[in-house]
Amino acid sequence: xxxxxxxxxxxxxxxxxxxxxxxxxxxxxxxxxxxxxxxxxxxxxxxxxxxxxxxxxxxxxxxxxxxxxxxxxxxxxxxxxxxxxxxxxxxxxxxxxxxxxxxxxxxxxxxxxxxxxxxxxxxxxxxxxxxxxxxxxxxxxxxxxxxxxxxxxxxxxxxxxxxxxxxxxxxxxxxxxxxxxxxxxxxxxxxxxxxxxxxxxxxxxxxxxxxxxxxxxxxxxxxxxxxxxxxxxxxxxxxxxxxxxxxxxxxxxxxxxxxxxxxxxxxxxxxxxxxxxxxxxxxxxxxxxxxxxxxxxxxxxxxxxxxxxxxxxxxxxxxxxxxxxxxxxxxxxxxxxxxxxxxxxxxxxxxxxx
Amino acid sequence: xxxxxxxxxxxxxxxxxxxxxxxxxxxxxxxxxxxxxxxxxxxxxxxxxxxxxxxxxxxxxxxxxxxxxxxxxxxxxxxxxxxxxxxxxxxxxxxxxxxxxxxxxxxxxxxxxxxxxxxxxxxxxxxxxxxxxxxxxxxxxxxxxxxxxxxxxxxxxxxxxxxxxxxxxxxxxxxxxxxxxxxxxxxxxxxxxxxxxxxxxxxxxxxxxxxxxxxxxxxxxxxxxxxxxxxxxxxxxxxxxxxxxxxxxxxxxxxxxxxxxxxxxxxxxxxxxxxxxxxxxxxxxxxxx
Numbered sequence: 001x002x003x004x005x006x007x008x009x010x011x012x013x014x015x016x017x018x019x020x021x022x023x024x025x026x027x028x029x030x031x032x033x034x035x036x037x038x039x040x041x042x043x044x045x046x047x048x049x050x051x052x053x054x055x056x057x058x059x060x061x062x063x064x065x066x067x068x069x070x071x072x073x074x075x076x077x078x079x080x081x082x083x084x085x086x087x088x089x090x091x092x093x094x095x096x097x098x099x100x101x102x103x104x105x106x107x108x109x110x111x112x113x114x115x116x117x118x119x120x121x122x123x124x125x126x127x128x129x130x131x132x133x134x135x136x137x138x139x140x141x142x143x144x145x146x147x148x149x150x151x152x153x154x155x156x157x158x159x160x161x162x163x164x165x166x167x168x169x170x171x172x173x174x175x176x177x178x179x180x181x182x183x184x185x186x187x188x189x190x191x192x193x194x195x196x197x198x199x200x201x202x203x204x205x206x207x208x209x210x211x212x213x214x215x216x217x218x219x220x221x222x223x224x225x226x227x228x229x230x231x232x233x234x235x236x237x238x239x240x241x242x243x244x245x246x247x248x249x250x251x252x253x254x255x256x257x258x259x260x261x262x263x264x265x266x267x268x269x270x271x272x273x274x275x276x277x278x279x280x281x282x283x284x285x286x287x288x289x290x291x292x293x294x295x296x297x298x299x300x301x302x303x304x305x306x307x308x309x310x311x312x313x314x315x316x317x318x319x320x321x322x323x324x325x326x327x328x329x330x331x332x333x334x335x336x337x338x339x340x341x342x343x344x345x346x347x348x349x350x351x352x353x354x
Numbered sequence: 355x356x357x358x359x360x361x362x363x364x365x366x367x368x369x370x371x372x373x374x375x376x377x378x379x380x381x382x383x384x385x386x387x388x389x390x391x392x393x394x395x396x397x398x399x400x401x402x403x404x405x406x407x408x409x410x411x412x413x414x415x416x417x418x419x420x421x422x423x424x425x426x427x428x429x430x431x432x433x434x435x436x437x438x439x440x441x442x443x444x445x446x447x448x449x450x451x452x453x454x455x456x457x458x459x460x461x462x463x464x465x466x467x468x469x470x471x472x473x474x475x476x477x478x479x480x481x482x483x484x485x486x487x488x489x490x491x492x493x494x495x496x497x498x499x500x501x502x503x504x505x506x507x508x509x510x511x512x513x514x515x516x517x518x519x520x521x522x523x524x525x526x527x528x529x530x531x532x533x534x535x536x537x538x539x540x541x542x543x544x545x546x547x548x549x550x551x552x553x554x555x556x557x558x559x560x561x562x563x564x565x566x567x568x569x570x571x572x573x574x575x576x577x578x579x580x581x582x583x584x585x586x587x588x589x590x591x592x593x594x595x596x597x598x599x600x601x602x603x604x605x606x607x608x609x610x611x612x613x614x615x616x617x618x619x620x621x622x623x624x625x626x627x628x629x630x631x632x633x634x635x636x637x638x639x640x641x642x643x
Binding site: 063064066067069070073204207208209210223224225339340343344347348350351353 | 489611
């Protein structure tokens with residue numbers, strides 16, 4: 001009685017162990033860390049990529065850049081591809097969270113706009129730590145039902161007519177930079193924090209709630225609870241194209257914050273070849289055109305991808321216009337010291353609402 | 355006699371060990387170890403990840419006292435805890451009394467099920483369903499306007515009352531359950547004796563029923579107060595711009611700015627404050643009981 005039971009136990013263990021090693025060997029998986037609903041997790045895109053390469057895509061998501069960094073720090077070796085805002089690339093590299101990328105493996109890399117590919121935020125010591133993917137704006141978006149004619153000024157957010165129907169993102173850096181634009185300052189070199197604070201303090205009573213994901217924003221518009229708020233250009237496009245919501249983007253005359261999103265390969269990735277294939281697919285014009293048409297997206301960093309869009313497409317006509325280029329300010333890296341200062345200000349503002 | 359007792363208890367402990375072991379092993383592994391790691395973190399300048407420099411410091415605890423922000427938030431959270439507990443007593447205690455002393459058989463089971471039901475649904479689902487009910491143009495707004503002859507505008511979403519409503523809904527079953535247990539244990543003959551001696555209903559409540567059910571009330575209050583003070587999910591989703599509380603700031607430290615040491619220190623300050631409050635309240639409540 002005893003022996004068979006032991007044998008059975010051993011067999012069971014052996015089966016388990018081999019199942020695990022099998023799972024580990026079948027690691028032709030590409031683990032991707034990105035915002036939810038941001039291109040990399042589109043079912044058709046994943047299916048196309050998997051069919052073309054044989055890799056399996058496993059998506060994981062974050063709700064803030066800090067959460068993304070936390071996930072990289074606490075799960076070394078889990079992710080193969082991570083989407084990082086260029087302004088955070090520095091910090092990820094300094095924390096040894098990402099590794100240099102061999103761009104010769106990416107056939108589409110040569111088509112990336114030179115100013116984006118050569119960005120000092122993504123290149124360190126002559127090595128490439130991030131492949132520019134898309135860029136866009138943190139500007140304003142409006143609920144079309146609440147406006148006869150789209151506003152042109154950022155001051156619309158402070159209009160008493162919209163009291164309790166304004167929304168901004170719960171993010172200290174974004175809020176402070178938005179305050180800098182509203183007070184006519186350079187977002188990367190804020191001289192007068194007092195002015196930013198005063199602007200944001202007077203904005204607080206206007207606010208309905210804070211948003212943290214696209215879904216929050218879209219739901220507020222769908223239930224007609226807001227008129228205007230800060231939003232990302234790609235998300236506004238997606239809300240309109242994909243979710244058929246009455247949302248349109250406004251690039252205020254005072255300016256807007258521009259950001260560049262790039263793909264990196266985390267240090268300790270178990271599938272670098274798969275990661276390279278995935279990144280190359282993400283910057284491919286074919287993927288981009290399909291993404292814009294089906295879902296809505298920010299502006300591709302790949303010049304050929306933008307040229308593949310119709311002449312009058314928003315991402316080509318408006319976002320590519322020199323007049324808009326003059327108004328926008330690209331986000332530079334924020335130091336830990338600045339971030340803590342911004343967070344303290346933001347928390348103070350939120351507490352004083354009580 | 356003493357010897358006998360001692361051997362008796364020793365004999366009692368040894369067979370009991372295998373029964374106790376799983377629970378204590380679990381407590382050690384799942385609670386004590388992570389918690390002591392957090393205590394350790396709370397005295398560090400930075401997390402020792404990716405070869406970062408760190409040293410011991412009291413700075414995280416000092417941060418609490420150097421800014422009025424944290425104290426303001428802690429007071430707001432304590433007030434929230436008190437208000438939610440109070441509402442749970444107001445709503446839960448009468449329900450528990452009816453369940454224990456008035457209803458019998460099937461109807462008791464049915465009502466009991468309704469009380470427990472919120473427990474079986476996911477917390478996030480509960481909160482999001484409240485969001486649908488409370489917002490402008492939501493279920494409550496539409497229903498009231500359909501019934502009432504005059505027009506009213508109900509928009510409770512993203513406000514302090516919304517946070518209270520969400521939290522009371524989540525925690526009222528604790529109060530009902532703990533009070534039900536003590537109320538049910540009250541001997542009916544005591545109530546009959548009181549009545550026959552001419553006590554009014556109010557006197558009965560004040561002199562017999564509340565004192566005898568005090569342990570249940572206290573247990574329920576403690577079970578509710580402690581988690582509510584540290585709550586962050588309900589305030590964040592239902593509170594909107596007024597939803598910043600001590601719990602949400604701790605969550606921010608862990609999730610948003612990756613300052614685990616400060617988050618841990620803030621958590622332990624909260625733990626200390628809650629323990630002090632419970633310790634101060636214990637003798638008062640025991641005397642009341």
